[in-house]
Amino acid sequence: MPIAQVLLVDDEVPFVETMTKRLSKRDLQVVAAFSGKESLEKLQEIPEIEVVILDVKMPEMDGIEALREIKRNFPLTEVIMLTGHATVETGIEGMKLGAFDYLMKPCDIENLLAKVKAAAAKKRSHDEKIIAARLKEITSRRP
Amino acid sequence: MKQPDTPNHSYYRSLTRKMILIVIIVSLTPFILVTGIILEQFQSSYQEKVRHHLKELILKHQQNIDGFLNERLSDLRFFSKSFSLEELRSETFLQEKLIGLKREYNAVYEDIGLINVDGFQVTYAGPFGLASALYSQADWFKKAITKEFYISDVFLGLRGIPHFIIAVKQDRQGDDWILRTTIDFKAFNSLVESIRIGKTGSAFILNKAGEFQTTPQAGAVADKETYMLLLDKIAKTKDGIDMIEKADEAGRESIFVAASLKHGDWLLVYRQDAADAYADFNRTRKIALTIFLLGALAIITMALLVSKRMVRRIAKADREKEMMNQQVIETGKLASIGELAAGIAHEINNPVAIMVEEAGWIQDLLSEEEFAQSENLEEFNRALKQINTQGKRCKEITHKLLSFARKTDPRVHAVQINSLIEEVVGISDQRAKFSNVSIKTDLDPDLPLTEVSPTEFQQVFLNLINNALDAMEKKGGTLTINSRREDDHVVFSVSDNGPGIPKEYLARIFDPFFTTKPVGKGTGLGLSICFGIVKKIGGEIDVRSVLDEGTTFEVKLPISKSVPAKSAGTD
Numbered sequence: 001m002p003i004a005q006v007l008l009v010d011d012e013v014p015f016v017e018t019m020t021k022r023l024s025k026r027d028l029q030v031v032a033a034f035s036g037k038e039s040l041e042k043l044q045e046i047p048e049i050e051v052v053i054l055d056v057k058m059p060e061m062d063g064i065e066a067l068r069e070i071k072r073n074f075p076l077t078e079v080i081m082l083t084g085h086a087t088v089e090t091g092i093e094g095m096k097l098g099a100f101d102y103l104m105k106p107c108d109i110e111n112l113l114a115k116v117k118a119a120a121a122k123k124r125s126h127d128e129k130i131i132a133a134r135l136k137e138i139t140s141r142r143p
Numbered sequence: 144m145k146q147p148d149t150p151n152h153s154y155y156r157s158l159t160r161k162m163i164l165i166v167i168i169v170s171l172t173p174f175i176l177v178t179g180i181i182l183e184q185f186q187s188s189y190q191e192k193v194r195h196h197l198k199e200l201i202l203k204h205q206q207n208i209d210g211f212l213n214e215r216l217s218d219l220r221f222f223s224k225s226f227s228l229e230e231l232r233s234e235t236f237l238q239e240k241l242i243g244l245k246r247e248y249n250a251v252y253e254d255i256g257l258i259n260v261d262g263f264q265v266t267y268a269g270p271f272g273l274a275s276a277l278y279s280q281a282d283w284f285k286k287a288i289t290k291e292f293y294i295s296d297v298f299l300g301l302r303g304i305p306h307f308i309i310a311v312k313q314d315r316q317g318d319d320w321i322l323r324t325t326i327d328f329k330a331f332n333s334l335v336e337s338i339r340i341g342k343t344g345s346a347f348i349l350n351k352a353g354e355f356q357t358t359p360q361a362g363a364v365a366d367k368e369t370y371m372l373l374l375d376k377i378a379k380t381k382d383g384i385d386m387i388e389k390a391d392e393a394g395r396e397s398i399f400v401a402a403s404l405k406h407g408d409w410l411l412v413y414r415q416d417a418a419d420a421y422a423d424f425n426r427t428r429k430i431a432l433t434i435f436l437l438g439a440l441a442i443i444t445m446a447l448l449v450s451k452r453m454v455r456r457i458a459k460a461d462r463e464k465e466m467m468n469q470q471v472i473e474t475g476k477l478a479s480i481g482e483l484a485a486g487i488a489h490e491i492n493n494p495v496a497i498m499v500e501e502a503g504w505i506q507d508l509l510s511e512e513e514f515a516q517s518e519n520l521e522e523f524n525r526a527l528k529q530i531n532t533q534g535k536r537c538k539e540i541t542h543k544l545l546s547f548a549r550k551t552d553p554r555v556h557a558v559q560i561n562s563l564i565e566e567v568v569g570i571s572d573q574r575a576k577f578s579n580v581s582i583k584t585d586l587d588p589d590l591p592l593t594e595v596s597p598t599e600f601q602q603v604f605l606n607l608i609n610n611a612l613d614a615m616e617k618k619g620g621t622l623t624i625n626s627r628r629e630d631d632h633v634v635f636s637v638s639d640n641g642p643g644i645p646k647e648y649l650a651r652i653f654d655p656f657f658t659t660k661p662v663g664k665g666t667g668l669g670l671s672i673c674f675g676i677v678k679k680i681g682g683e684i685d686v687r688s689v690l691d692e693g694t695t696f697e698v699k700l701p702i703s704k705s706v707p708a709k710s711a712g713t714d
Contacts, residue, residue: 012493012496012497014497014501015493015496015497015500018497018500018501018503018504019500021504021507022500022503022504022507025507026507057489104538104542105492105493105495105496105538106492106495106496106498106499106500106534106535106538107496109500109503
């Protein structure tokens with residue numbers, strides 16, 4: 001069982017490819033998308049995705065906008081932001097919009113891994129709570 | 144750096160000239176017009192008055208003299224009618240009467256005589272011993288015997304002295320007898336002589352033939368032509384008075400006023416130098432012209448001075464505007480560079496990230512079993528780690544650049560400048576190493592906060608450091624940065640041990656556009672911007688330098704008010 005299901009979103013193709021290889025070697029199930037739009041499509045296709053690693057600066061739909069859409073449509077999915085140009089402002093904005101965390105490129109792979117694990121754990125704990133709440137609701141229903 | 148002088152210089156010179164010209168023309172034209180018009184009006188009216196006055200004068204004198212002559216005539220007629228022939232034939236009687244006349248009329252009558260129809264002077268009373276004189280051939284007699292009365296011209300006569308006579312004819316006992324009296328020439332002359340007006344005015348009497356009847360003043364002579372002209376004119380006038388302005392024999396412009404006397408027989412001529420007659424006006428005109436010249440001179444001088452000063456001000460304002468423009472351009476450039484830097488930094492980060500990831504991937508692969516025995520495994524790992532390290536370094540560099548190039552926030556808040564200093568030192572580190580300069584910092588850790596705009600302060604600091612690095616580029620050296628507290632100021636200094644700054648430059652070093660760098664290398668604005676920023680905050684910036692030893696820039700900043708004042712002892 002993989003540590004987590006991850007969607008990696010970045011418009012730099014070589015980056016995505018190498019990152020995918022490295023993360024896969026570390027037991028993550030990685031799906032790749034190269035634009036904000038594509039990321040939404042992939043999320044729709046594969047509901048098992050738990051964590052999204054999202055680049056901030058992308059053409060067309062940029063990271064912040066993509067984050068908004070993801071949070072709107074797939075609120076339980078955790079998002080980790082990758083920013084390449086060191087603006088603390090976008091990082092903070094992202095956090096306000098509900099991102100789990102943000103990292104600066106180039107990033108330390110181990111650091112990223114730790115964050116992904118934490119994000120996945122959070123999602124799973126949420127999922128469990130929801131299931132528990134539903135169960136409770138069903139079992140407490142009067143016949 | 145001075146603006147190129149030449150194009151501006153000729154521009155300003157022509158501007159000055161235009162200003163001067165306009166001021167002079169605008170000021171002088173009305174001045175000239177007013178002076179000219181007033182003088183002209185005044186002159187014509189004054190001359191009119193003078194002429195009128197002279198005519199009046201002559202009229203008066205004409206009446207005077209004519210009156211005198213008529214009176215004498217009346218006297219004689221009365222005299223003649225009052226006494227009988229017998230009485231008149233008595234010499235003693237006549238003498239008595241002469242004395243009486245003389246007494247009464249102030250010695251005007253010189254003598255008196257009774258002459259018969261043949262011209263024989265029967266009786267004579269007077270000083271000349273002319274008893275029994277014969278006048279039958281005399282001109283006057285010939286005329287007198289035909290008229291009721293006769294006044295003669297001035298002539299020498301038997302006595303050889305100029306005189307004129309008044310003769311009255313009367314029929315006594317069937318014959319014509321003439322009673323004749325001589326008028327004292329001197330007395331008559333003095334009547335006319337006394338007509339003096341001004342400095343050069345004098346009068347005299349001429350007869351119809353232009354012969355003088357009184358003695359004219361010295362120099363008051365004109366040619367016969369003038370007199371004939373006058374006579375002519377007078378004949379045409381109603382009251383027998385007229386005036387000519389002509390040059391006399393000596394060439395002086397003169398006014399001749401003439402009046403007819405004795406029913407046109409004589410001409411009373413009055414002559415005066417034109418310059419004399421119009422003396423008052425001429426003086427006024429001189430004064431007016433003097434004032435005008437002085438005024439014009441003053442106007443021209445003022446025009447020159449004021450215009451020059453004005454243009455100097457304009458030139459100065461133009462220069463300042465030019466400086467302002469340059470500063471704006473520089474600021475714009477800096478802003479563009481900032482934006483460019485941001486873009487570049489991001490652009491660089493992505494490729495660097497990719498490189499680091501690939502190296503990391505290789506590292507991951509190397510940890511696989513198949514490479515465990517590889518002899519170069521250690522070397523591979525070391526090299527890959529190095530790539531990682533350098534990648535991180537790139538990141539730091541671009542991050543530093545970006546944080547500095549962010550839009551300058553002029554907002555002031557209390558900051559610890561030590562951290563700002565350290566940031567800037569970090570940025571400049573690389574360059575310093577390149578130039579063989581070692582940077583030493585000595586920052587007081589308890590430095591109080593100051594109210595500055597962080598970005599502006601960093602700009603000041605970066606400027607100072609860069610200048611020091613530029614100075615030490617060739618030989619390298621040490622750059623010392625020091626921060627400390629002094630009373631209620633925070634003081635930091637940037638010292639280098641470079642070539643120093645010559646004394647004559649020290650005074651101008653904060654001037655805009657002043658630079659010792661070659662064209663294209665420096666704008667000369669760095670220090671002047673520093674100066675402006677420091678001054679704005681309320682601080683001071685100073686420079687000390689010794690040739691071949693080094694330069695120190697010192698900046699004093701006021702402590703933030705939010706910091707409690709330093710207390711004397713411990714709390």
